Amino acid sequence: MLINNKLIEIKTYTNHFNKFKGLMFVKDFDYGLKLRCNGIHTFFMFQNIDVVLTDKNNNVLFIYKNLKRNRILWPKKNVYYTYELPAGTITDLEINSQIKTS
DSSP states (O other): OEETTEEOOEEEEOSHHHHHHTTTTOOOOOSEEEESOSOEEOTTOSSOEEEEEEOTTOBEEEEEEEEOSSOEEOOOTTOOEEEEEETTOOSSOOTTOBOOOO
């Protein structure tokens, strides 16, 4: 995935256990996660993250920069994918832009 002209490896989690675990208990990471969900929590995470919520076509609907640990993003209408990224990854991404994943 290309975000702000920086190539980020994206791992797609599809099984229930991996989606539930996400980045919990992960100390250092330099990749992102693509989850098929419309809300997340940051309990049991060791660092802050950037989060992008998109529709089915990867049009950006919500952006959360430097989301702190122990927070909840309640499910949001029209959200299809959630991207969890290392904090500081998102700088110029805007609402209504489209994420290119190829």
